[in-house]
Amino acid sequence: MLTVENLSAWYGEAQVLREVSLQVAEGEIVTLVGRNGAGKTTLLRCVMGLHARVGGAMSLRGADLTALPPHRRARLGIGWVPDDRGVYATLSVEENLLLPPVTGPEPWSMEEIYAAFPRLKERRRSPGTRLSGGEQQMLAMARVLRTGSRLLLCDEPTEGLAPVIVEQIGDILRQVKDRGVTVLLVEQNVHFAASVADRHYLLAEGRVVDALDNAEVRARQDELLEHLGI
Amino acid sequence: MIEQAFNGLVGGAFYALLALGLAVIFGMLGVVNFAHGAFYMLGAFGAFILLDSFGIGFWAALVIVPVLLGLVGMALERLLIRRLSGLDPLYGFLLTFGLALILQDLVRRQYGVQSQQYARPELLGGTLNLGLFDYPAYQVFVLALSAVVCGAVWLLLTRTKIGMIVRASTEKPELTRALGIDVSRWVTPVFGFGIALAGLAGVLAAPMRAINPLMGGDLIIVVFAVVVIGGLGSVFGSVAAGFLIGLVSALGNLYVPALSQTLVFILMAAVLLWRPAGLFGRQEGLT
Numbered sequence: 117m118l119t120v121e122n123l124s125a126w127y128g129e130a131q132v133l134r135e136v137s138l139q140v141a142e143g144e145i146v147t148l149v150g151r152n153g154a155g156k157t158t159l160l161r162c163v164m165g166l167h168a169r170v171g172g173a174m175s176l177r178g179a180d181l182t183a184l185p186p187h188r189r190a191r192l193g194i195g196w197v198p199d200d201r202g203v204y205a206t207l208s209v210e211e212n213l214l215l216p217p218v219t220g221p222e223p224w225s226m227e228e229i230y231a232a233f234p235r236l237k238e239r240r241r242s243p244g245t246r247l248s249g250g251e252q253q254m255l256a257m258a259r260v261l262r263t264g265s266r267l268l269l270c271d272e273p274t275e276g277l278a279p280v281i282v283e284q285i286g287d288i289l290r291q292v293k294d295r296g297v298t299v300l301l302v303e304q305n306v307h308f309a310a311s312v313a314d315r316h317y318l319l320a321e322g323r324v325v326d327a328l329d330n331a332e333v334r335a336r337q338d339e340l341l342e343h344l345g346i
Numbered sequence: 347m348i349e350q351a352f353n354g355l356v357g358g359a360f361y362a363l364l365a366l367g368l369a370v371i372f373g374m375l376g377v378v379n380f381a382h383g384a385f386y387m388l389g390a391f392g393a394f395i396l397l398d399s400f401g402i403g404f405w406a407a408l409v410i411v412p413v414l415l416g417l418v419g420m421a422l423e424r425l426l427i428r429r430l431s432g433l434d435p436l437y438g439f440l441l442t443f444g445l446a447l448i449l450q451d452l453v454r455r456q457y458g459v460q461s462q463q464y465a466r467p468e469l470l471g472g473t474l475n476l477g478l479f480d481y482p483a484y485q486v487f488v489l490a491l492s493a494v495v496c497g498a499v500w501l502l503l504t505r506t507k508i509g510m511i512v513r514a515s516t517e518k519p520e521l522t523r524a525l526g527i528d529v530s531r532w533v534t535p536v537f538g539f540g541i542a543l544a545g546l547a548g549v550l551a552a553p554m555r556a557i558n559p560l561m562g563g564d565l566i567i568v569v570f571a572v573v574v575i576g577g578l579g580s581v582f583g584s585v586a587a588g589f590l591i592g593l594v595s596a597l598g599n600l601y602v603p604a605l606s607q608t609l610v611f612i613l614m615a616a617v618l619l620w621r622p623a624g625l626f627g628r629q630e631g632l633t
Contacts, residue, residue: 160362190526200522206513215514216525263526 117142117298118150118163118229118267123172125158125322127268132158134322135172140267145289145299146326147309150319156302157199163300165189193219197264199272199302201256203244210240213259229258230280232288250281257288268292268299274331280319286312302320304331306340318343349479350600351593356485357591359492360386363547364569365576366496367540367585372397373516373579374536376435377427379441383566384449385415389548390557404553411549412542419541423534438475446563454559460557472576488550495546496585503581512536516579529580568595570616577622583626 118140119206122339125133133155140146148156161167165186174181176192190196195216206211213229214234230237233254239247247255253273260268270289274282281303289312303309309316310333318340320328333340364386371379392411392423396402402410421446430438470484503509515529523529548562555561572591575585591610598609605612617625 118512123561135521166520166524184519185522185528186530190524196524198521198524202518204517205518207510210508211510215522216527219526261524 117144118300119173120159121173122200123159123162123170123174125155125167125171126169126184127158127163132322133162133170135239136319136322138317138324138327140298140300142298143296144315145293145301145313147301147313147316148319149301149303149306149309149316149340149344154319155322156319160196160271160302162299163189163269164194166273183263190220190263193264193266195219195260195263195268195308196269197256197260197268197273199275201249201252202327203247203252203255205243205245206239207244209236209244209247210253212244212255213262216263218263220266223264224258224261226262229233232291233258250277253277253281253285255286257285261292266297268309270299271302272304273301274303274305282308303341304344306337306344310334310337314333347595347600349481350480350596352485352489354593355589356489356592357596359489360547360551361493361495361566361569361572361591362545362587362588363550364565365572365588366499366581367543368569369571369576369579369581369584370390370499370512371515371537371540372573373581374512375423375431375533377425377430377438378435379540380439381449381565382442382443382540382544382569383562383564384446385419385544385560385562386548386551386565387453387562387599388415389545390464390552390555390561391457391462391548392545393552394464394557397464404464404549406548407552408620412545413577415545416538416542420534420538423537427537428510428533437509437549440461450559450563457559458521459558459560461558464552466556467475484553488554491550492547495543499543500585501583568610571610573626575614577619577627578624580626581622583624587625 120136120138121132123136124131136159137156148155148159158167162170163181165181165184176189176194179192181189181192192277204215204345207215209213216226235251236255236258239251246254257270257273275283277285289301292299301309301313310330313330316328316333317324318328363384366377368382368492371377390413392415393404394405396410397404428440430441468483470487472483473480474483474486476486503512511522511527511532515527515532519529551561568591572587573584576585576587581605593615594613595606595610599606602609620626
């Protein structure tokens, strides 16, 4: 589905990604684990085409992404759930959902969205940012589901949220996977990552330093938590 | 006094149309368009030239001039303004201020600094009885048309898909691109639209104000104060502040004539002390 080869990225003089290569197969959930500053968010932004200074290559289902602007990448079926949730204050909840164009063959209908997220239906006329943090996270997820995106880039969807809501987000990710959607997930919560994902890449200082499966994550949980400084 | 208040609202109608265009352009492009007053002046000259050289009257001019100036604005955005993206906003000031001077001087070369006259359209030549007093029909028309246009823009921005895209692109341009919307495609028409509004205000001004190359420069200073009072980038704020400033300066003229020129700026300073983001500033965004 997604192939990243020798991806490097810079902020000014500072190199934040160093020849990162990784692959995500169709229908998989893959997480990027690593400390703050390891380059996880930058990697997602590079895939989305939002980072100006990059080297290397990226392709989606064999189509070269490298030269495409962000909106063209989105239209190929990449859905971004940014780390700040990206909810518009000047758009109502419903407008937030309807803004992005449908890009995939099996988009969620508004009925399905509202059935899955009843709270968004209740608040559909409120400005997006009047929602609570958890509701805004649901909105950001629901928005890319409605487009029918085939690859979701989710940047720390559980950060700062109550356990109940983290649980709900896990349920949504599993539902999404059942529909054959691919997810690349940035996650600090190792326990949560192991509960939803198939595989994991460990990033440190802009490099992929390890590739782990769930059994390895569970076996090395203490070591990982120590590495992450949690 | 009520009549003076009415004068103020008519003056405010011009501020509102100009501030609205400035606000939409600033929101979408992040450019403070110092050439806005020059396009207002070109709108008035456009009406004058159409009548003088081609015998085309007011009603046709009311449509033709804004459309033509809108197209000029779109070309300008494509050729020049677009190149500013990512640069220091100072370059935007320099470019648009320079454009304003060039446009002013081109018109001055052709028509000199003396004011031209433009007759009111026949249909609106008389007065209307507004109950308490008689009032020139043309001024009533200006006020009504401006209110309708501002209301229509408001509905366009808040109730349509296009408005939704403009609001989203204004608030979070990067995210909007990442969600699959080609923001740059919308920038050109939005700039052209803002310029067309300035042109419309210019045509409306032609029959009731002195038409000369400097008419825009004089007015635009006040319009900037209006935009700041309303809240930079706030569409609703700039329209509301436009009418408010018109009213305040007309009444100020009546009661404290000595302050009539400075009252607007005193008000601006007071608003900035009280609410630095303007009356309807960023925290409310485009609504």
